[in-house]
Amino acid sequence: MLHLTCPHCGDRELSEFACRGEAHVVRPQPDCTEEEWGEYLFYRDNPKGFLREQWIHAAGCGAWFYAIRNSATDIAVTSYLPTEPKPDFPDATHVASSSHPYTATVSLGE
Amino acid sequence: MFGNKRYSLGKLIRESRDYHTGWQQAWPDPTPKKHYDVVIIGGGGHGLGTAYYLAKEHGITNVAVIEKGWLGGGNTGRNTTIIRSNYLQPESIALYDHSVKLFETLSEELNYNIMFSSRSVLHLAHTMHDLHEVGRRGHSIWANGVDSELLSPAQVKAKVPTINLNTRFPIMGGLLQRRAGNARHDAVAWGYARAAAELGVDIIQQCAVTGFTVTNNKISAIETTKGNISAGRVGAVVAGHAGVVAGMAGLRLPLESFPLQAFVSEPLKPILDCVVMSGTVHVYASQSDKGELVIGAGSDHYVSYAQRGSFNLVEEIVHPMVELFPFVSRLRMLRQWAGIVDVTIDRSPILSKTPVDNFYVNCGWGTGGFKATPGSANVFAASLAGDDMHPFAKPFSLERFATGAYVDEGAASGVAH
Ligand SMILES: Cc1cc2nc3c(=O)[nH]c(=O)nc-3n(C[C@H](O)[C@H](O)[C@H](O)COP(=O)(O)OP(=O)(O)OC[C@H]3O[C@@H](n4cnc5c(N)ncnc54)[C@H](O)[C@@H]3O)c2cc1C
Ligand SMILES: [Zn+2]
Numbered sequence: 201m202l203h204l205t206c207p208h209c210g211d212r213e214l215s216e217f218a219c220r221g222e223a224h225v226v227r228p229q230p231d232c233t234e235e236e237w238g239e240y241l242f243y244r245d246n247p248k249g250f251l252r253e254q255w256i257h258a259a260g261c262g263a264w265f266y267a268i269r270n271s272a273t274d275i276a277v278t279s280y281l282p283t284e285p286k287p288d289f290p291d292a293t294h295v296a297s298s299s300h301p302y303t304a305t306v307s308l309g310e
Numbered sequence: 311m312f313g314n315k316r317y318s319l320g321k322l323i324r325e326s327r328d329y330h331t332g333w334q335q336a337w338p339d340p341t342p343k344k345h346y347d348v349v350i351i352g353g354g355g356h357g358l359g360t361a362y363y364l365a366k367e368h369g370i371t372n373v374a375v376i377e378k379g380w381l382g383g384g385n386t387g388r389n390t391t392i393i394r395s396n397y398l399q400p401e402s403i404a405l406y407d408h409s410v411k412l413f414e415t416l417s418e419e420l421n422y423n424i425m426f427s428s429r430s431v432l433h434l435a436h437t438m439h440d441l442h443e444v445g446r447r448g449h450s451i452w453a454n455g456v457d458s459e460l461l462s463p464a465q466v467k468a469k470v471p472t473i474n475l476n477t478r479f480p481i482m483g484g485l486l487q488r489r490a491g492n493a494r495h496d497a498v499a500w501g502y503a504r505a506a507a508e509l510g511v512d513i514i515q516q517c518a519v520t521g522f523t524v525t526n527n528k529i530s531a532i533e534t535t536k537g538n539i540s541a542g543r544v545g546a547v548v549a550g551h552a553g554v555v556a557g558m559a560g561l562r563l564p565l566e567s568f569p570l571q572a573f574v575s576e577p578l579k580p581i582l583d584c585v586v587m588s589g590t591v592h593v594y595a596s597q598s599d600k601g602e603l604v605i606g607a608g609s610d611h612y613v614s615y616a617q618r619g620s621f622n623l624v625e626e627i628v629h630p631m632v633e634l635f636p637f638v639s640r641l642r643m644l645r646q647w648a649g650i651v652d653v654t655i656d657r658s659p660i661l662s663k664t665p666v667d668n669f670y671v672n673c674g675w676g677t678g679g680f681k682a683t684p685g686s687a688n689v690f691a692a693s694l695a696g697d698d699m700h701p702f703a704k705p706f707s708l709e710r711f712a713t714g715a716y717v718d719e720g721a722a723s724g725v726a727h
Contacts (some may be wrong), residue, residue, distance in 0.1 A: 219611050247553070
């Protein structure tokens with residue numbers, strides 16, 4: 201993943217962006233238990249495969265946005281704004297067989 | 311232990327005479343049995359060590375280690391081998407120093423040369439804040455009975471003559487642990503594997519765990535690519551894949567997996583006889599016995615299981631290295647690689663029971679668990695053998711993420727290693 205797509209600025213070099221962790225983590229109500237609060241703060245899905253993340257175009261327009269990426273291959277799939285509906289994950293075969301220049305190294309990610 | 315398979319100088323001489331025809335396979339390649347008392351998932355140093363101590367210290371020999379690739383192919387064989395116990399909190403010092411002490415005698419214990427070298431580790435301080443941090447940590451370590459010394463810039467220069475004190479952030483001092491150093495990483499995995507197999511442990515390679523059958527809140531079957539296996543207790547010791555394996559038991563963990571990369575240079579004459587680390591300019595280096603500089607730095611900032619590491623970090627690693635050691639500017643790098651490290655919020659490991667009754671986890675070692683290999687394995691084995699977690703492991707349970715009793719090692723592990 202050398203590039204990422206900002207919904208405003210388009211395809212940019214990865215070094216312009218900062219990752220801000222798993223997206224759509226929902227804050228529990230103030231009267232939640234300590235377990236629920238700990239879960240909210242620290243527990244993550246951390247999946248090997250597709251995931252949704254928050255990114256900020258830090259050295260660019262400054263926008264916060266969401267991106268779908270495959271953590272097993274590092275191939276970024278799509279970006280969307282918080283105001284937009286969540287796109288579905290693509291099916292794995294579609295991504296693996298795409299003509300992305302880094303598919304050749306996919307198997308390196310175990 | 312080992313009988314005529316024992317390694318010794320006499321054996322080496324006999325083998326030299328006989329053209330090295332008499333060496334035996336270091337451990338067998340068994341087919342998995344249907345049931346084990348304990349199954350360890352993950353054939354890195356921590357997993358293999360756990361199996362060894364289960365057999366050696368607790369008499370539990372019906373044990374299997376299941377590894378999806380080859381032994382030490384995870385972070386055990388990918389790390390920069392720094393061993394030290396100069397952490398801030400008493401809980402960490404107890405666990406890491408237990409480990410350093412076991413490292414000191416591990417070659418004899420395993421009859422396998424793990425090349426432990428207490429060549430000392432030097433942390434650099436570049437700002438007033440750094441000086442306060444190493445000062446506070448140095449005194450805390452000292453108060454806990456572990457060696458640590460604060461050095462002036464002149465003493466840093468005397469210890470490491472090739473260093474440039476006058477960097478963009480000038481070197482203002484350092485924290486030295488003389489008992490610290492490094493060891494040969496694969497040898498730790500191989501030494502434990504050979505000694506564990508000798509005591510009856512089954513070491514099963516090229517066998518991935520693909521799922522669990524959970525009945526009555528217990529793992530009743532471990533599904534693997536070589537068939538189903540049942541076990542009294544199951545310990546997951548899979549580092550970067552901790553979240554993936556815990557997910558098979560329906561659990562989430564308080565950690566995330568990031569790539570961490572390292573480099574080795576072309577070989578040089580001896581120029582660096584200790585490990586140098588800097589959290590502020592963010593790089594660390596040592597020189598291997600072959601003469602290569604072993605260089606590492608920060609991890610990537612996004613979750614990934616692709617064992618590559620991102621390209622822009624390469625530049626971030628090279629910059630401070632050239633600042634600290636200007637002579638490396640024309641040095642060529644021979645290899646670059648990455649491992650997937652499992653990072654917790656307080657930069658401390660997780661050694662814990664889980665909500666699934668017979669399922670234990672040993673993970674969260676992140677960027678710095680090689681140094682803990684023997685200690686972690688030793689206390690994890692005791693925890694799997696007994697009713698309760700070992701006292702050294704207790705502060706590192708999953709409960710701390712609800713109670714708030716974190717073991718904060720952010721500064722002591724500030725540079726990723
Ligand atoms: C570049 C780099 C530099 C580092 N430098 C240092 C350092 O200088 N000092 C230090 O103390 N630490 C360092 N570390 C951290 C250290 O390497 C790790 O904390 C430690 O080696 C972890 O050992 P382990 O046995 O727990 O895991 P690993 O050695 O990663 O073993 C886990 C094993 O589990 C296997 N596995 C995973 N999933 C499955 C499955 N489903 N079924 C079966 N098997 C599975 C994997 O194949 C792997 O072999 C570094 C790490 C990296 C990546
Ligand atoms: Zn933008």
